[in-house]
Amino acid sequence: TFMGSTYFLFSTILTILLFPKPIAIASLLILILADTAAALVGKAIGRVPVFGKTLEGSVAFFLSSLLIVSIYPNLNRFSGSLAALGATLVEILPIKMNDNLTIPLVAGAIIFFLEG
Numbered sequence: 001t002f003m004g005s006t007y008f009l010f011s012t013i014l015t016i017l018l019f020p021k022p023i024a025i026a027s028l029l030i031l032i033l034a035d036t037a038a039a040l041v042g043k044a045i046g047r048v049p050v051f052g053k054t055l056e057g058s059v060a061f062f063l064s065s066l067l068i069v070s071i072y073p074n075l076n077r078f079s080g081s082l083a084a085l086g087a088t089l090v091e092i093l094p095i096k097m098n099d100n101l102t103i104p105l106v107a108g109a110i111i112f113f114l115e116g
Helices: 006-019 021-045 055-071 079-090 099-115
Strands: none
Touching: 006 021, 006 099, 021 055, 021 079, 021 099, 055 079, 079 099
16 A cells, blocks of 8 residues: 555646646645644544544634635635535545545646636
């Protein structure tokens, strides 16, 4: 099996290749900052288990994602909000693929197709 950093590297390369620069950057910021916030909050104060993670961590992920897309320049707030929601769902649901791979690809795809 691959390590989380390997999935991170693959997703970074794919995200940069597949999406325009602003979408790629926003998607990777969600992966880096929101996933870190989810892990820190989930470990520190997480009490409500959801699919092997914590509700508190997932809320931190969603709020961090919303903050990122709301302050990132030239990004539609609606598509950014849906990307934050989609990335949060991919992060919390028990999907077999590593979330380091799926988070930026799902967030980027949502923004890309809605802003198309």
